[in-house]
Amino acid sequence: MARRSGSADLPLHNGRVPAWLASRMAILGAVICEAVVHHYGRDEFLKRLAHPFWFQSFGAVMGMDWHSSGITTSVIGALKRGLQTSGNELGIYVCGGRGRHSRQTPQELDALGMRTGLDAAGLTRSSRLVAKVDSAAIQDGFDLYLHGFFVTADGKWAVVQQGMNGGERQARRYHWHSEALTSFVDEPHAAIDGPNQGCIINLTDRRAETSRKSQLDLFRELGPDRIVEELAAVTGKANDQLSLPHLVMPAHHDVRSSDVFIRRLRGTLAAVAERGPADFPELLLTPGVGARTVQSLAMVAEVVHGAPYRFRDPARFSLAHGGKDRHPFPVPIRVYDETINVMKSAITRARLGNEETLHALRRLDAQARVLERTATGSSLPEYVASELKHAAEFGGRSVFGWERQLSLARKQRAS
Template sequence: MAKRTGSADLPLHGGRVPAWLATRMSSLGAIVTQAIVHHYGRDEFLRRLSHPFWFQSFGAVMGMDWHSSGITTSVIGALKRSLGPLQDELGIHVCGGRGQHSRKTPDELRALGDRVGFDAVALTRASRLVAKVDSAAVQDGFDLYLHGFFVTNDGRWTVVQQGMNGDSKQARRYHWHSETVKSFVDAPHSAIDGPPHGEVVNLTDQRAAPSRSAQLDLLTALGADGIVDEFTALTGGQAAQPLLPHLIMPAHHDVRSSDVFTRRLHGTLAAAAERGPIDFPDLLLTPGVGARTVRSLAMVAEIVHGAPYRFRDPARFSLAHGGKDRHPYPVPIKVYDETIRVLKSAVQKARLGREEELDTLKRLDDQARQLERMASGPSLKEFVDGELEASASLGGRSVFGWEEDRRDPLAAAK
């Protein structure tokens, strides 16, 4: 007889994010967070996290596999590692995580409450209710295994949590935001992200209020054991136990033209070509990677400044730094490191009141949006083929190794 042991130990996407990518994801995640808070405030950062398309795009621009539900785990992990040292400066804290880390959320909130001064009891209750709603009140066949709780010094919060279904081999991510929650049982979600999965019993729908009331009456009248007995009598047996949670990646790994708004890609390429010589002349002098880095900076700038409607095609953001599984192409390490260097310099100078470098990134994003209406450029296939051709020279790396070694077996053997 199957017995649920919990999903905390189940691997996502075949294992962990490799250390060489995890460290870069943490660095880029921290810098993007600082830039958003600098421009728009920490409440806006919480709002971004509560938007499922932005969240997926954020993970894709970091070099995580664009289509993978593992983005949820890796992004939360990267932010928890990188924002820890910055929590006093930013006033943003990350609690929870996958598996056993999710169960530490109440303790982490209590410790923060003692240090920061917010109402840890109320926030712990919110954390538990959010988890309870998505595991019990929304009966959609997905079992929660990850709970990330983002909270600011003034007690505002966003929750990103994820469930998986072992039968369909799909994951579903749930987004919550304290600003939009008026009731934990009456249409509380800011978003639910995931594929359709048969019949869903959503007791948080406003139309389910009579059902919620009737269930409470039933529980009062019969008790939990009585309800089980009645159910067994009606069905002629016990309810089938759910399968152990198991996650498998979505059907296709490659980035296809149907996954990307090509005109937006063309706008990004045109803006990088036009603004690069004006705003990034020193970067363009970097042999081999300068112009390519400006393209990545344009995509990261959109993550910082873009409106929600800009993120309907998260796959497009994987074109900034590729993906660890070599889709759409290997992660260009030299470009990734240059992107981090330029952004880090811009954020550090902005903290000292020198906004010029951060302003250039904003102009780059503005220009991309203006040019996308008329810009032309390569097809997605042509663009990806060009990146694959240049991958070895850009320090291309994936979970399969360095691209240079893949192309030169003799070098790999040394």
């Protein structure tokens, strides 16, 4: 069985992921998935998907808007595309998505069952129950529009789905995990992400057990009309999910010092300076590759190896590859591509038994955790200013265009 594992509240953003970023997200997302599975197994990857803080950090390290609702759609889409070829080998499959893709989940699970022998009927039932709980048993003002169903070769699964409240310009993300769930209706969630809505109808609250039983009795005895009356009577039950991880992202788009644990950032930068030359000598001898790429690799390594408590500040991971909307800075395409190349090479070598590069990344992450206790250095505004200064040099790109071209245009206007 499965349970809800957490939740997230996110500002609602419109727009699409540009093709130049979507293609890179698919590749980087897949290799990060492979790295997690290689080190910790498939069950651990499902567990991380079900954790709202890790999920948000995962999207941020891939260059999506660090705080927006769009991370949910883009991460699910990136993994669905990126794991199309390697999913069978890994034993991880992605179904569903946004809008019409979410409604195709049963058909995709049927096809998966035919191909792999998985219990498609049981998985489809779980998918539908999860959607029903978050759309009917919990009535919090958010209408579901996205349903991502992740399943492994041994039938374990995680669900990430999202609802929209257009009036409040907010989205809420619901996370489920098929580990240790004993009931779909009695506090089943692994997490929910979203702003506090005050008093809502939450029939999954343990305190609503009497109400659930009473409604079943009423349905058997008196029919649906009385159930409507009972639903009106239970409005006001609070959502008691305090023990679950709950991520609430701010409305501001820029990355602020209050959004980042600066000592962890300084630990990463110090580890790059001290361990980078020792752990990546061949990489650092490659023309055009240097400490900046290793900084991104260090943050990717933390996404692979970090404990749950280290993802309380998802904004920090946007400092690896920036953001498509130029927050905190344009996506450094050259750095991004080098990160992908190193990660792909590391995974390929590991498949052949040579795990040195993957172990080097792990050592880099471990060193960052040691050094963050004592490391000093730039403030966040200074770090971001340096990135903006070198954005054109790093191949900076955003939805507004290439940074080099934008810089030239600004200079022409100024003159």
